[in-house]
Amino acid sequence: MDVANSWKDYEIIDMANGEKLERWGNVFLIRPDPQIIWKDKSFPEKWKMANAKYNRSSTGGGAWKYNKKVPENWQIKYKELTFNIKPMGFKHTGLFPEQAVNWDWMIDKIKNANREIKVLNLFAYTGGATVACSYAGAQVCHVDSSKGMTTWAKENVASSGLKDRAVRYIVDDVVKFVNREIRRGNKYDGIIMDPPSYGRGTNGEVWKFEENIADLVELCTKVLSDKPLFFLINSYTTGISSTVLENLLRLNIKKNGRFSHGEVGLPMSNSKLILPCGIYGKWEN
Numbered sequence: 001m002d003v004a005n006s007w008k009d010y011e012i013i014d015m016a017n018g019e020k021l022e023r024w025g026n027v028f029l030i031r032p033d034p035q036i037i038w039k040d041k042s043f044p045e046k047w048k049m050a051n052a053k054y055n056r057s058s059t060g061g062g063a064w065k066y067n068k069k070v071p072e073n074w075q076i077k078y079k080e081l082t083f084n085i086k087p088m089g090f091k092h093t094g095l096f097p098e099q100a101v102n103w104d105w106m107i108d109k110i111k112n113a114n115r116e117i118k119v120l121n122l123f124a125y126t127g128g129a130t131v132a133c134s135y136a137g138a139q140v141c142h143v144d145s146s147k148g149m150t151t152w153a154k155e156n157v158a159s160s161g162l163k164d165r166a167v168r169y170i171v172d173d174v175v176k177f178v179n180r181e182i183r184r185g186n187k188y189d190g191i192i193m194d195p196p197s198y199g200r201g202t203n204g205e206v207w208k209f210e211e212n213i214a215d216l217v218e219l220c221t222k223v224l225s226d227k228p229l230f231f232l233i234n235s236y237t238t239g240i241s242s243t244v245l246e247n248l249l250r251l252n253i254k255k256n257g258r259f260s261h262g263e264v265g266l267p268m269s270n271s272k273l274i275l276p277c278g279i280y281g282k283w284e285n
Contacts, residue, residue: 001263003274004100009076012268012275013049016041020275024085024093025076027051031091032062035276042271054091061090075159078103081131082159084152094126094152098264098277102232103132106190109230109284110136117229119190120181122174122220123199127153129192130167131160138190139166145202147171173201175212178219187225194234209237217248228255232282234264245281257285 013021013028015036022029030053041047051070056062064087073086078100085093110117110133117138121130124142126149133140134157144150150171157163170177174193195216199207217233224231231253233245246261253259261281265274 001265001274001276002101002280003265003267004098005267006104007078007097007100009078010097012266013046014041014043015268015273015275019053021047021050025074027070027074027085029087029093030054032056033275042268042273052087054087056091080160081135082156082161083126083128083131084155084159095128096277098266099128099234101264102192102234102280103128106132106192106230106232107136110138110190113189113229117189118187118225119192120188120220120223122178122191122193122216123195124153124192125149125194127156129194131156131162133190133192134162134165134167135160139168141168141170141188143170143172143174143177145171145173145200171202173203173205174207175205175216175219176201178216178223182219182222186223188223189225189227189229191220191224191228191231192234193220193232195237197237209235209240214248218252221252224253224255228285230282230284232280234278234280236278240279242279242281245279247281249281249283253283255285257283259283 009025011023017039018032018036019030020033028049028051030050051068052064052066054064073084075082075084083095119133119138119140121142124130124144130140130142150169197209242261246259250259263276264278265276267274
């Protein structure tokens with residue numbers, strides 16, 4: 001497992017009973033996590049620190065309960081990168097801190113390429129990977145069907161001091177956009193995708209991971225450059241193995257390079273416990 005253990009502004013303080021107590025800068029949140037099936041808290045007293053807790057509803061969804069005042073939004077840093085955080089519906093904060101292991105990997109690949117790199121970031125959300133690749137010097141095309149998430153990504157790029165970098169923001173259905181890029185003849189050296197389990201495009205296009213991911217990977221190989229650098233698939237879809245993601249890449253990428261797969265996770269402070277948070281498959285040159 002690749003563990004994101006270089007954070008200073010984020011940490012898991014404790015986890016038990018399907019919940020984790022996290023520190024986001026100076027704000028402490030309790031959020032649910034289905035992987036946490038053990039019952040005993042390691043640091044029971046620390047749970048009283050929580051500013052807010054996300055409670056799931058028995059009818060679906062849920063809501064935040066605030067114990068102490070929480071800013072409407074605030075910032076945290078990862079190394080040289082800065083991200084804007086705010087509690088959202090369905091427990092999210094706008095950032096998946098475990099993805100820092102992939103940011104580090106992408107930054108290293110881009111900086112050591114010694115040439116201009118163009119990156120396509122699909123299902124790009126609030127732009128964690130967009131910020132990382134832009135920081136490393138790549139030209140980035142950021143694609144997401146949500147206008148609100150794309151605006152948030154622009155804020156993250158600006159907060160990291162990168163607003164003058166070459167980032168192209170596209171609010172569109174991913175499949176439609178990639179098809180247009182194929183017709184235009186546009187190519188990319190790096191492709192990142194973080195597809196949802198289920199989602200809808202800008203015009204109501206339905207996305208189901210198991211039904212659509214294979215076709216999308218095949219489609220994306222048509223916009224890979226002649227000298228590609230990497231192709232990364234992230235997933236949080238329940239029941240899918242990381243080996244499946246590597247298999248998809250092996251079936252579609254016919255170039256020399258290294259294939260791999262694995263989990264990403266977050267460490268709990270003052271503990272040997274690791275929280276598994278997602279999976280990846282990747283190809284790199």
